[in-house]
Amino acid sequence: MYGLIGRMLAVAGKREELLSIMLESNAPMPGCRSYVIARDPQSDDALWITEVWDSREQHQASLQLPHVQETIAKARPLIAGFAERFHTEPLGGIGL
Incomplete structure (x- = not known):
């Protein structure tokens, strides 16, 4: 499996x-076992995205899906950047 944990920064305020845009699409993504978006309680402009995929290749392929491309296009003007990014190798857990 392939995991990705990232801290995204929204444009101030x-x-x-940004969360509304990112949460509006619930369309399936082949190979995605978990995709969680959360507010960072220590920053008014940050959020965390935690993903678990069957493989890194499936994660990469998901970025080409039409609904993902649409979400990226809508969200891009509201994204100030990415503060942190961690690649992981999930081994199991609840829901996986």
């Missing part, structure tokens, strides 16, 4: 708008 735009986190809730």
